[in-house]
Amino acid sequence: MPSTSPCSWTQERIEAYIDGELTPVEQGRLEAHAATCAACAAELEDARRLVGELRDLPALTCPDAVSQALQDRIYRTRQDRWRTAARRWYAPLAAAAVLALIAGYHLFDPEPVPPAFSPKEVAQARRQVEWTLAYLSDLNSRMGTTVRDDVIQPHLVQPLRLNLDAILPVQTM
Amino acid sequence: MFFFSALFLFAAAIGPTSAWAATPLEEQPGYIDFSSLDLFDGPEPETTVEVYLKNSLLDLVAAATRFEDPELADMLEALYLIRFQAYHKEEGQDTSYDYERIAERLKALTLPDWERVVQVRKRDERMQFYVRTEDETIVGLLVLAGDPQEFVFINIVGSLDLAQVGRIGRKFDIAPLDSIDFGAGIPKAPQKD
Numbered sequence: 001m002p003s004t005s006p007c008s009w010t011q012e013r014i015e016a017y018i019d020g021e022l023t024p025v026e027q028g029r030l031e032a033h034a035a036t037c038a039a040c041a042a043e044l045e046d047a048r049r050l051v052g053e054l055r056d057l058p059a060l061t062c063p064d065a066v067s068q069a070l071q072d073r074i075y076r077t078r079q080d081r082w083r084t085a086a087r088r089w090y091a092p093l094a095a096a097a098v099l100a101l102i103a104g105y106h107l108f109d110p111e112p113v114p115p116a117f118s119p120k121e122v123a124q125a126r127r128q129v130e131w132t133l134a135y136l137s138d139l140n141s142r143m144g145t146t147v148r149d150d151v152i153q154p155h156l157v158q159p160l161r162l163n164l165d166a167i168l169p170v171q172t173m
Numbered sequence: 174m175f176f177f178s179a180l181f182l183f184a185a186a187i188g189p190t191s192a193w194a195a196t197p198l199e200e201q202p203g204y205i206d207f208s209s210l211d212l213f214d215g216p217e218p219e220t221t222v223e224v225y226l227k228n229s230l231l232d233l234v235a236a237a238t239r240f241e242d243p244e245l246a247d248m249l250e251a252l253y254l255i256r257f258q259a260y261h262k263e264e265g266q267d268t269s270y271d272y273e274r275i276a277e278r279l280k281a282l283t284l285p286d287w288e289r290v291v292q293v294r295k296r297d298e299r300m301q302f303y304v305r306t307e308d309e310t311i312v313g314l315l316v317l318a319g320d321p322q323e324f325v326f327i328n329i330v331g332s333l334d335l336a337q338v339g340r341i342g343r344k345f346d347i348a349p350l351d352s353i354d355f356g357a358g359i360p361k362a363p364q365k366d
Contacts (some may be wrong), residue, residue, distance in 0.1 A: 116228055122230070128255070129255060133342035135257070135325075141341075
């Protein structure tokens with residue numbers, strides 16, 4: 001344990017004593033020494049007086065111009081900090097975002113990238129489309145003819161005509 | 174600056190999700206996967222004609238015909254798939270399909286989502302038209318046609334108007350199925366108009 005004189009120990013702690021920052025044991029020790037040491041008692045008294053005088057000073061109002069200048073300076077300092085942070089972080093962040101976009105579209109897109117087709121393949125596809133549509137149309141037409149000849153004509157039109165002939169008198173010119 | 178960065182990061186985050194939102198062809202309501210239906214008894218008969226055009230190619234055909242035939246281009250742009258499969262049986266070849274059985278199986282698999290709008294039976298010929306509708310719009314067409322020698326499936330996926338299909342189809346001529354070769358060397362089907 002380093003040996004220090006009671007006077008130097010006391011004078012190192014006078015400010016802390018005035019501010020109430022000492023432990024009760026330290027506070028008791030300092031007061032006990034000041035009671036027996038005139039030099040330390042004088043130092044303590046000076047410190048108390050200085051603090052009292054500072055507290056008694058009148059409160060001054062800061063001029064608006066000074067306040068405004070101070071606020072501007074604080075704002076500029078904050079902006080400078082943001083810019084520095086931006087230069088440091090935004091470029092890597094932007095690069096990461098671009099990579100995420102590219103990776104997202106290439107890794108997770110369920111639709112494969114459309115293959116490139118040659119004009120020959122497109123022309124062939126067109127022939128296939130036309131042929132399929134023509135086949136469908138032909139099928140539809142054949143079905144229509146079948147329905148007309150095999151269903152409507154024998155089962156609807158002819159019975160209706162026979163009934164009408166039986167009901168209505170035959171018109172002779 | 175912060176706002177733009179946040180926007181950028183947001184775009185990066187939603188990019189992949191918007192891609193996920195695109196519905197795959199197999200999940201389109203009008204899609205029928207013939208190959209998974211196991212329609213044939215024994216070995217599958219030889220396919221004589223197979224057309225399988227997905228929307229990426231249909232869009233290109235639409236673009237190619239836009240000036241010449243805008244109605245056809247409009248129709249193709251609304252489609253996801255045109256599929257045509259024809260099977261032909263040579264005389265003497267073992268019959269590996271039975272139209273009635275296939276029709277019944279297909280009917281069971283497509284009900285209740287699909288509606289059979291037409292069924293025609295004339296001598297050996299059989300034809301069935303099914304449609305699937307959503308919000309009063311046809312989103313899928315399924316055609317089954319067959320006779321003892323030939324069997325045809327057609328599946329058109331996407332928003333379509335049957336009257337338009339008939340109107341456009343009448344403009345083109347067709348060749349018999351067994352003479353069709355969709356290779357590069359075939360002559361273009363002659364047009365009526």
